[in-house]
């Protein structure tokens with residue numbers, strides 16, 4: 497088996513974390529990823545509630561035993577009640593991403609829970625290191641959902657050379673080849689999101705799963721247009737990578753007033769609603785159970801890495 501810091505310290509069988517994905521990753525997805533030997537994370541969106549965290553944690557625990565919770569640090573700066581709700585569920589890992597986690601890490605550690613942070617630049621990593629996180633996740637700009645602009649491989653190489661903390665990779669890893677590549681480079685494993693987005697265990701409209709299967713790797717765009725249309729107060733520096741549709745073709749890169757965007761946006765219409773997904777969308781060809789996806793990525797990576805053993 498592939499043994500790394502992740503498997504040893506999180507007590508899991510394969511070095512794969514199921515990404516926290518707001519609006520898409522609830523207890524069923526997280527539980528199935530954990531059941532397959534990885535660690536699935538609940539994606540607590542800014543608008544999630546303490547009750548949602550408790551209910552989804554119960555589902556994940558029942559299915560997979562272990563689970564983690566992913567929070568967005570910048571949104572805790574206004575209201576940190578979701579952090580307390582997450583800690584109360586005793587997850588195996590909490591991720592605090594997109595912002596300085598220093599104010600929150602001691603509370604998580606006091607509960608005996610390790611903290612990881614997804615970071616997008618070397619400077620972000622220095623901030624997370626100072627905050628005392630246990631694991632760095634290098635999140636490249638090809639990732640689905642909100643992310644930075646540096647590609648996964650350049651960022652991963654830069655961070656591995658710059659820190660003594662364990663580093664995992666996120667962004668664009670959708671097959672055993674991707675996992676093998678980042679482990680060979682020195683990463684402790686991968687956090688995968690897009691590769692799971694067509695799985696029936698995800699939350700969200702059917703069209704989102706269908707679009708993930710049909711889209712190719714060139715069909716995504718890095719944009720803030722959906723945040724503007726949906727009044728999501730993300731700090732300016734983070735855009736989100738989404739599958740292109742009529743909404744992005746009409747409004748991305750324009751200075752259309754927010755009222756007009758709000759009026760045009762329709763989550764019930766596939767041509768207008770957002771489907772956040774990364775460039776690994778081109779690697780997803782069918783709606784497969786999440787557990788199968790995780791097991792196959794791990795087995796293929798192990799086979800590829802064994803060539804050099």
Ligand SMILES: Cc1cc2nc3c(=O)[nH]c(=O)nc-3n(C[C@H](O)[C@H](O)[C@H](O)COP(=O)(O)O)c2cc1C
Nearest residue numbers: 515517518593639640641667668688689690772774
């Ligand atoms: C639909 C979607 C929603 C996401 N929501 C969150 C989130 O709530 N919190 C978070 O830390 N990251 C979020 N992310 C980013 C993922 O945690 C992860 O970095 C990304 O999926 C990894 O890249 P990949 O999609 O290429 O596998 C989201 C990603 C997607 C695709």
